[in-house]
Amino acid sequence: MEWYLMGMVAIIAGAMVWPLLAKRHAVWAGWLSAIAPIGIFCWLLTQTKNVANEVLPTWTAEWVPQMGISLDFRLDGPGLLLSMLITGIGALILIYGGGYLKGSPQAAPFFAFVQLFMLAMLGVASADHLLVLFIFWELTSLASYLLIGLSHSELAARKAALRALLVTGTGGLALLAGILILGSVGGTYSLAELQTKGDLIRSSPMYLGIFVLVILGAFTKSAQIPFHFWLPDAMAAPTPVSAYLHSATMVKAGVFLLAKFYPILGGVPIWHDTLTVIGGVTMLLGGILALAQTDLKKLLAYSTMSALGTLVMLLGIGTDLAVKAAMVFLVVHALYKAPLFMIAGVVDKATGTRNVTLLQGLGKRMPLLGIAAALAAFSMSGLPPFVGFIGKELLYEAEIHAGHYSLLITCLGFAANAINVTVALKVGISPFRNRGELPDINPKARKPSLLIGPLILALAGALIGLFPWLLGEGLINAAVRDIVSQPVDSDLKLWHGFSLLLVISAVTVVVGVVLYIFRDRVRAMVGLVLQKIPKKSSDIFDWGLARLIEGAGMSTRFFQHGNLRLYLVVVLICLSSLITASLVSTGFAGMPQSGPVRFVPVGISLLMVMAGIAAIRSRSTVMAVLAMGGIGYGVALLFALFGAPDLALTQVLVETLTLVLFALVMRQLPPIQAYSSTRRRATDLGIALTAGVALTIALLAVRGATIPDAERISAEMATRSLPEANGKNVVNVILVDFRALDTMGEICVLAIAAIGVAGLLLGSGRRNVQAELAIATPLFRTAVSWMTPLLIFMSIVLLFRGHNEPGGGFIGGLVAGAGLVLRRLASADRPPDAGRQPFLYMAAGIITALVSTLPAVFLQRTFMEGVWIGSLWLPIVGKTKFGTPFLFDIGVYLVVAGVCLLILTRLIRGETLKEATHH
Amino acid sequence: METILILLTGFLFTCGFYLMLRRNFTRLLIGILFISQAANLVILVVPGLGPGFSPIVPDGATRPLEGHPDPLPQALILTAIVIGFGVIAFAIVLLKKAYHGLKTDDLDRLKETDS
Amino acid sequence: MKNLWKRTLFRLPNLLRFLPIYLREMTVSNIRVAIDALRPVPAFVPGFVEVSLKGYDPIQRWEAACLISMTPGTLSLDLVDDSDILLVHALYLQDPEQTKNELETLVRQALGKPNYLPS
Amino acid sequence: MISVLTSIFLLIGGFFSLVAALGVFRFTDFYSRIHAATKASTFGLGFTGVAAALALGTTSAWVKMIAAIAFLFITLPIAAHLLGRSVRSREKDTKPHQD
Amino acid sequence: MIPDLILTLFEVMLFVSMALCIWRMAIGPSAADRMVAIDLLGLLVAVLMISHAIRTGDESVLDVVLIFAVIAFFGTVALARHLQRESDEPTDTQ
């Protein structure tokens, strides 16, 4: 098995190497790339004995233990058979493809993707772990997508590739689901183990689900009705690809999968009925559709579909004989279909057309090709002594012994076989017959590499026909044995003697020939019938896809309408419903606990309500902004009233700064206009009220049961603040010590905001414009020249006292910032740009904050732990202890001051410059 | 007292929501400000209000007076206020810029970048 | 502005001497406003007067402006064209010339004679 | 004694605050409103501040309140100056402005 | 030590004052009027804080008052500036 896997590695390595060569020397690339698959093929030949004797090559390695996935490979009968097709035909296709695509830009990707595909197929053929198998399975779809799209300039090719991908991809996902369920039911993903647990699976309630999902995977891959439509489209791929993927190997993967699952899922009526019916219908329909074609590749494609139907039907019948017939037919079909495809490609290349009604006389021009074509066609027609004859005999035998519907099945099979004969004649004989004028041949079509593949395969068909034991004892018996899970021992024979079968065979050929003779009339008739069919499955698929995309577009436009107001409405609705759901599910904890009502806050609340109503009702921008300021001051007052002086201070400062910001941009925003209709206003009010009421009830509910103070983490903070953190102002100690990390983030937020504001405003005016500031009156300047130093002084006092009394870095920084900005405002002679100064403040602040964390690190203490140096008595401030938390607070102070300075000066300057350029 | 202040915050929230749903930039901003004021107030009120003095250790004591208000929500609010200031400062300038770039302050006309 | 602090210190005694006058003026001013605010119809005769601050340096002008704003019925609005003429809004402007003189006297009382510094 | 004094100061402060607001509310033109706001409010805060300093009786309370009052003396006239000036410059430019 | 009645009386006076301010703010008519009103409102808030300090004896509130007295000026400056520059712009309409 190692050789096999090393071969796979060689192939994937080749997929990376040979494309590089193929750009210039495609033929060489073809020959060289065939080495690896030929090597595997040879190794496979050595293994036939072992496999026949049930000594199966295996290999295993751990891969993803968490998912229960190991790289288990195991080459059983069907696997060996499929592997030989993949490598044998694959090698020839690579050689053929090198010749076919010489000089084409498609050559390089062809080699890359075909070898990727080959790897994937070898994986499918040999994987024992179902998920590993699935991985390779999906890779085949992917490779197929890329290969169908090789002629990607054409829309048709892109569409065909997409169809194939979507159909097989969807099937693949179904298969994955089936595998996962199967794995959980069977307790293992090992095919070998599962094959011994067939009874368990079949009796499981999940059986039907598994079955449906698995056959969905198989049917889409093997182009069974109604998923067949992607296959004829896939003929948009270059011929070597069609020959390999869409006739010999990939489409067989579905059949192969069914064969592998037969011991697990097979032998149940539903399996039998479904496969037989779908397979039979596909077989017949493929044949009939083939009759309507004139394009060589389309002809072959539909007949391939018919053959796939046959195979599925045989696995449905499920008798030993049917399975055997299936396995034989699998090989037979590959041996004639692949060469016919390749021949069709050469014909196309030689003459520039694939239309059978136009082609003739090629036999004289290309005799060797003609021989190969004839051999393959005879095999396809089921004439002795070709292997096709053996296949057909077995087919009929299986069909006749199919049980219940054997007569019907046989008739269906008869029809399909007869059509096969017709197709064979059309493809393999008709173009080569001489009916007068000989065509001109493109010399590019005369290359040994183009001929060797068809010849070898066609000859192999003849050879095996003559010596059927080549195939029988080793391969077929082993494959059938592993599918039906019991030893079989029957030889393949070319000659069964004169029997009913022979008669049927003969009649088949005769009917086929007759159909061929009247081919034009038949085609017209079938065409007429097909026209009557209103909707084909490809149409349904396209229609469905179009509706899906349309629906997707509609849903997207519905949800992503671009209206911010409605986005906010959605948020509010979600909020209200979540609150409602929570309250309904838990109920109220109790009536809200409320302390004694105090007169002042109640009054303030009433005034705030007044301001709020004013803000809503007024259409004056100034009014709205001032009302907002009023509310802010009210909140500050409430903070002060409930023992939060630090908060009140911060709130007052921030509120003022916000007011200043608004004042600076207000003029550049338009006056408030009444955009909304009255009705919409009413709706909005309703929504706002709903959300507001829900929120209020939620808050009251939470207030109904809060945790006692003593159990809060703050209790410990209050106790430890002075003794351990050397600060009397617990709030400040929390900010710079207990939760200094919050503050660290917070100063960053401020710095970011400042940089953002500066960035947004950068370049919003010309540089070096001298603008006289209307506000910088002499009186104001004089006043400010007093105030700035005072404010800075106060800010420093606030900073130093912060640890013990209201104040601290933030508050101090805000005051300092206000002072600095005032000074800028008052300077009449230049625009108030602070230049790099605020950035330096910010940087200095951040580095100070960072440095304050270092002593602890150097002293081997915890990150950001306070390190205290000693205490100092300062005027006004009093006795204060100094340590890293204080240093940290200085950092905060610097950042905040820098931020205020940057934001405000940039705003003022942007505005001023705009003014200056306006006039 | 808490109940009354919760009702007040509810009122502020409602005002804020309503203002936010208007189509003007200015009202949107003011709506956001209302909501953030209310949110700050909520954090102070819901855990319970103090009697009026602050959580500062008096001279000679080792911990704040008995019955002091919870200092932690105060610290949280302080952080939230400052962060809110940064955010609002940016938002104000952004909307100013938006008005200059898009030549409208009607939010309903901002539909170019969606699907 | 360099000598701001020095000059301020230099003038401190002057300022302290002036404080009582200032407080008196303010009290009167406030009572008048109070009366008018409580009256059914305020007895205003509003108007503007221009007070000359010629010879005073910027700080003194500022002091003068503050002083005038805090005196009864008058409010400093602006230095006209940023010069040394202070525009004052008065509430009880029966006689503009008299008001102007009163104000200029008040300023001189408070700030001393102008230095006639070159401006 | 101190409490009586405090009470009196407090009430005077309240009274002048009320006067300021009444003025702003009742006076008919902008200039008279700003007159009221500037003068009476200084007194309002001044008296109340002294009352607080008396009531608390600490040095720091006195320092803070005197500083606050001093600041008001500096800032309020300038604020009035700025507001009044801008209104006047508007009146010069345009006809009386309705907001 | 200060009679509760006096304090309450004081606070009522302040409330009335503040309500009047808000009223003026709401009715305008000019932006300058509204600004004067908010200016005064800020100051009244500070005054009310002082009474709280008297009630509780907690001096820390006085720091807020001090800063308030200083910083309110800053707001006025910006508002006045807005007013000044608004003169040549389209104005708010009621």
Add this chain to the structure above:
Amino acid sequence: MTEFPLYLCLLVPMGAAFLQILLLGRPRAQRVVAVAATGLLAAVGCALVAAVKTGGPVILDVGGWAAPVGIRLQADMLSALMVAITGIVGLCGAIHGLAEIPASDERRGYHPLYQFLLFGVCGSFLTNDLFNLYVWFEVMLLSSFVLLALGGGKAQIEGAVKYVVLNIVASLVFLLGAGLLYATLGTLNFADIALRISEGKGSATGIRLSAVFLLLAFAVKAGVFPLYAWLPSSYHTPRHTISAVFAGLLTKVGVYALIRTFGPTFATEQGFILPILWWISLLTMVIGVFGAASQFHTRKILSFHIISQIGYMTFGLALGTAGAFAAAIFYVIHHILVKTNLFFVASVIDRIGGGEDLKKTGGLYRNAPWLAILFLIPALSLGGIPPFSGFWAKLALVKEILNVNAWFAAGIALAVGILTLFSMTKIWAEAFWKDRPEDAAPMRPVSVSHVIPMVILAVGTVAISLFPAYLFELADIAARQLLTPVAP
């Protein structure tokens, strides 16, 4: 000193931000710092993963105040993984930025903001404290606001308005949630919250209400249906570097917060929250992929995909089992790598293909076959094609879904997969396969800095694809540590 790498994860971006502010106006130096700092962050992040793998969660009580009094930083495997991936994505973004970000943006503060963004993201991942998380969210959010609006294009500003407003509202809801939770439980530390809830402290109403507030806030940040609107409005508007880093990291911080909060912390609320999340996630998957299927603009397609994929991640959370958490964590890591990479590819498509409108671009397969490969790796991975990392992520998740016999959900998850693949093929077919239209905008040169990040991320994706066991192991550890929080 085992916690050394832990706080280095914060010090590095913050120190870098400091340097970048100092160096404003000196772009060369800034660029060096940007790459060096992000590289260092990536290295430190990986070191942290290694440290956690060998020694268990790394815990640091900041300032020496033992949690829950102080803020605890905690690097369990989940956090460490997220930080490491943040470093890697940050490095890639920094390199891509070298080629893309114009000098004008650098003057506007791109470099410090970028570092601040990473700072916020790392902080969010490392903190074990609810309010501290709020602060980190804000750091991250505000820098993202600015980065989004940087450059000030019309579309950018418009997108930024929606992004900013909706995210501000979400932040306020978060703040409320944190406040209510503190009122109810008296603590902010995650582990302590879990402990107190399990001890039966706090009112059920309070706990539930704060839980739904947090749910709403994180759902907006994560971009979950129907709260994702800000994302497709804005993510396609800024510079590619910026949208790539956003696409990789930002929503995932929301997902991370959801996992952290509703995984172990609000254990008792799972019965209430997870069913909601269950349906929401399914809708997110579907509506998101519908959006992607209907668009014809590379970054819009990719943006809608983010939403769809978020649905998978939150569904992992909604399942509520350790295995599903592991799957969700795996999914997050995979998606960050892949999605960032796809945005980088979109950047190069924009340059070579002449725009982002798929109808007006093409011919890349012929013009830039290397780009085809670099696109296919993340695209196939996103589409869930085996054996790429996206397949493993979906496989793990679907397995968990099937474990609870949720057939419908499994069906949706798989069906959305095929639509994902469909919309990826749209980019492939239009931009790569289709011939270049005559009127396509001219090609612009591509520099090495455009390509290096794609290669780094593609190598990462391939590594996860071929050796998923390593990441699964880490995800398993992460899920287990997540569900057994270290007691405060």
